[in-house]
Amino acid sequence: MRTSQYILATLKETPSDAEVVSHQLMLRAGMIRKLASGLYTWLPSGLKVLRNVETIVREEMEKAGAIEMLMPVIQPADLWEESGRWEQFGPELLRITDRHNRPFALGPTHEEVITDFVRKEVSSYKQLPLTLYQVQTKVRDEVRPRFGVMRAREFTMKDAYSFHLDDACLAKTYQVMHQAYCNIFERLGLDYRPVIADTGSIGGSVSHEFHVLAESGEDAIAFSTESDYAANIEKAEALAPAIERAAPSKELNTFDTPNAKTIADLAEQHGVKAHKGVKTLIVYGAANEEDERGLVALIVRGDHELNELKAEKLPLVDSPLEMAKEEDIVAAIGAKPGSLGPVGLDMPIIVDHSAAVMSDFVAGANKDGVHYSGINWGRDVADFITADIRNVVEGDPSPCGQGTLNIKRGIEVGHIFQLGSKYSEAMNAGVLGESGKNQVMTMGCYGIGVSRIVAAAIEQNHDKFGIKWPQALAPFDIAIVPMNMHKSHRIPDIAEKFYADLKAAGLDVLFDDRKERPGVMFNDMELVGVPFTLVIGERNLDNNQVELKNRRTGEKVMLDIDSAVAEITKLMA
């Protein structure tokens, strides 16, 4: 491709509304443009990268025995009503009505449509297992679309669905797909990790996310220092401390804390170390055994964070978790947040394992501006339950039993689930089993954020000059930059010959034939992230040489004109 006939659309300035590096670079490198909030047009070089991802995803899906099909974006509401998700799904499900006023949704995922399809088309256990997939446009009406294509409203996803007679068969296909995902990210040349994950609104039991590791990642991932264990921090278990609670050594005493609302305030104003205090968080839940709606207290150590996902899975706590309103707290306790604590609290109290082994600790006295010191479980608080309700922190023992936990940031680019019979049961999707009886199928589902991978790859592979594409993702294999071509007699001919020869060698070549200064052209090629640049300049031609620059390593090598194409081809293979 000649830049003169292309739409390179690089930008010098960083667009002000792009918060993260990948969004900035995708705009600056001419990969995408915003059409409206969360809606992006893919420019030619952006689309090429997207297609590179799609191709590898398709190849690995086929190898894993999945068969490609294509379902509509527009889905009838009645299927979503059947699964129960028409109600459950929030406003992210973009609901529309057609000209006859019939309700539809723009699909954010296709469990309902595929389950409906399979229940109609598959009738016998002999047709199982079956794995179907599609690469398709998905829609999620995000409340705050951001980070460019990372969290867009319209995006490209690969979603696969497997159908089985039993869970053992599902587990087998799940492993095959897990491996296929590993193959995909290996081939894309990305630093990634499969991590144990929560199943969220999709449902099911076992689930793994695939993360591209990058400092800018929205997710925190806990890794064992000694084993393969990795889990989303949402899901990583915080083991109960192996130590016994120390016996009380202090009396229960109040002290005035008029200006201390937080653990940090207590530390600063009263010298209470964070791990010697507790946080008391009030949420809605079951107030008593009769299941009356009321308030529930959640208590974690002062230096720990509540894990909302763990908390909302407890039977006493409402799901989704909702922090109690101040007026409800004041009405029930007589004090505002900032002065709350477990002593004398008349509601269910759930204490994190790490907080439950504390003694002589500090907490609010349930009276504004007053705290207790010397609190001891049992002596001062009789009734409470213990549970794992906090996020793990660096240095926690790994739940796998080996080593301690490290925390890294990741970008979720894939998610696989053993759904079990959640959808097949709700939608009555069964087959005739071997015994001749109808049997509900069991399902897996397997998603990859194809467009999100493009952004995640950039978060992981860039420098201050632009994108450093792994070869498998790059929009072009190599760029030809002839210096001052319009001032030279021999350079145009040699550049044209390289363009023809490199194309003939099967490479995807970007020939920068613009009448621009060399600096402009080099900057553009670095910004766009072409892995190799062949520089053709007068001085080197005098020695019958051209220069090859490697974008990832920064390395420059001189090649003899006559053997250059052969050497480049060898390098790429």
Place this chain on the structure above:
Amino acid sequence: MRTSQYILATLKETPSDAEVVSHQLMLRAGMIRKLASGLYTWLPSGLKVLRNVETIVREEMEKAGAIEMLMPVIQPADLWEESGRWEQFGPELLRITDRHNRPFALGPTHEEVITDFVRKEVSSYKQLPLTLYQVQTKVRDEVRPRFGVMRAREFTMKDAYSFHLDDACLAKTYQVMHQAYCNIFERLGLDYRPVIADTGSIGGSVSHEFHVLAESGEDAIAFSTESDYAANIEKAEALAPAIERAAPSKELNTFDTPNAKTIADLAEQHGVKAHKGVKTLIVYGAANEEDERGLVALIVRGDHELNELKAEKLPLVDSPLEMAKEEDIVAAIGAKPGSLGPVGLDMPIIVDHSAAVMSDFVAGANKDGVHYSGINWGRDVADFITADIRNVVEGDPSPCGQGTLNIKRGIEVGHIFQLGSKYSEAMNAGVLGESGKNQVMTMGCYGIGVSRIVAAAIEQNHDKFGIKWPQALAPFDIAIVPMNMHKSHRIPDIAEKFYADLKAAGLDVLFDDRKERPGVMFNDMELVGVPFTLVIGERNLDNNQVELKNRRTGEKVMLDIDSAVAEITKLMA
């Protein structure tokens, strides 16, 4: 692919709601399933055919210098307001609102989005000409979706847009794209014709449709018997007869026609031949030179049909054309349709050229149940205009000046337009011209109905047993049908070896390894339309032979086992 691990989904019965052959066969051959009215899921073998079309379309677009990009399905309303089409477009434009109540449309076409893109990204004449295209999901909320994917609500289109400094450059690219379209349909192996077409709601001046010829086509196309001339009947010019009008030979007389409302009634009840009478059609338009809204009479010969598109383009006639309501006709004329005619009619009268050369003809007397005979223009009707307002008919002289017209049926699968500045002017899309002044760009647009091509190809290529795919479109190159495999010792091994060897030779092979009767397997392969079937049976194996069946020709040849793969590969090349 093994059928045992595939989802073949063939049906024995013709689904009752499928009206046309392609829809019936796409359902029966397991290519598509209906999700909801006008919304179809593409099954694996259907999707393969769709992808075959996409691949050829992309290759020819690239050869023509077009660059691929991808725009969102969801488009903001403000762009459509800018072009004026938010108002103009009917309910086929599926309008939606997001969670913030902002209006969007699901794109049926992308003129607005691409024009907005180019006006922002292209600033200089040096960047022109530029042709961009996408292969993408389009949405049209059809009032009555029908014929399967032929007229669906969600479908796949290739749409390309070209941008130019002037119309001469546009005309050049238009020719290149015209040729690319011819190449595409040639490569697809379809019998097609480019025809002169109306520009409709897209707009512009010059336009061609590409039709796949098939008896079931919705469009009528007029071809010259002597030249390349071909036009949609909507657009084909009916030349004014070269003959002079004969002098009156009869008096004007009334005769009672109480039961004759149509030309056919007049012929049957009164012996008036169709070509000796005229039809008088009353429509809304400009009643006089002051442009007051009123009625206009359109007159065509009794054996001719009004061409609404031609009529509504006349300055006096409202566009879109609307037949006058009976109450308005009775109020203005005093008679009902069925007894109308030009004599004494107090409104503008537009007479088709062929009707204008008639003499001594019959028409209604503008009195219920009465007609005139012996009408003559001039003598009996003083004021009238002549124009081409009828459809051409078989045998009319070709407007190209050579030969006469034949009429055939076609399915529109492509449409290209010289748009000119319709969108670029409305949306203020200009570049700096060579002189340094801002210059509005001129545009072309080029559409192909990718999913519709699949259906059209079947309309043209089928028999009573199923689909007869042209090689380029077929979902598989060849099927292997081993007869009674589970009863034989040697057949499974030989079939497996052919499966491996044919795949290794680069062919896409469907291996029917089901435990079905040979008849079931043959029927399925014919229905699906696999171009070649390799039959492996005991009797032929005794002679060291296998049988190769050609789906299109019905031909069967015997191949020696040892040379079969080589011969098949040669045949496919």
